[in-house]
Amino acid sequence: MVFYFKARPEAGGYTIFMGLDKYENEELIKYGFPEDIWFHVDKISSAHVYLRLNKGQTIDDISEGLLEDCAQLVKANSIQGNKMNSIDVVYTPWYNLKKTPSMDVGQVGFHNPKMVRTVRVEKRINEIVNRLNKTKVERKPDLKAEREAVSAAERAEKKLQQREKKRREEMERLQKEKQAEIRSYKGLMVADKMTSNKQIASNDKSLQELEEEFM
Structure with a gap:
């Protein structure tokens, strides 16, 4: 089971979500998206909350209001953290999460x-x-299928x-070849490199001149 929430509309209508328990958290860790930002109360137990940014956005694009929504939701879903003031919430891109075989579930x-x-969340x-919570929707998504569809x-x-x-x-290659061919053709057509029929005729001796030389 995954719970989905809608962030404040003025922030852009982003979706925030979290797993029901540590087993769903494990699936969210495994099949996250590059646009997902992970949130957790620092050093104490809490829900794993995710913010899904738009494609191409980064953690630097999170507005102050959107960050406040995510941080408040994390605090509210921490048994210990919900009772405390002045707690810290840590957040990082999903792809920065590290999972090793020796780690516990979640x-x-x-x-x-x-x-x-x-x-810092003061209260x-x-x-x-x-x-x-008024926007909360429960779903049982096939996280693996969703991730595979996006990857495809x-x-x-x-x-x-x-x-x-x-x-x-x-x-571009064909255009360059065409331009080179045009330049080459223009080079051949330069006036001082060309010989007219008149010039050819003037350079050639006539048949009569040849006969006279032979005689």
């Missing part, structure tokens, strides 16, 4: 700790949490781009 590390950011803001579409798009690149390169 446990993660980071490939690059420098890519992990922290936001729970019920107005935000209640607004998010990305591969198809990449092949199309490669074919288009080759087509452009071939067109």
Whole structure:
């Protein structure tokens, strides 16, 4: 089971989601998207919350309001963190999550700790949490199938781009050859390199002149 929430409309209508338990979290870790940003309360247990950005966006594109929605949702879904003030929420791109065989279910590390950011949450803001909960939808998605479908579409798009690149390169090559041919032809047609029929006639001796020389 995965829970989906809608962020504040003025932020752009982004989707925020989290797993029901650590087993769903494991699936979300395994089949995440490059556009997903992972959130968790620092150093204490909490839900794994994800924000799905638009394709091409990065962690730097998260607005202050959108970040606040994600951080408040993480805090509200931490048994211990929900009771505390002044907690830290860490967040990082999904692809920075590190999973090794020795880790427990739902446990993660980071490939690059420098890519992990922290936001301080002073207190729970019920107005935000209640607004998010009103948009809550439960689904049982096939995360593997969704990821494979996106991967297939990305591969198809990449092949199309490669074919288009080759087509452009071939067109450019043909254009260069044509321009080279034109330049070569123009070079042959330069006036001082050309010989007219009149010049040929003036340079050649007549039959009568040849006969006179022979005699």
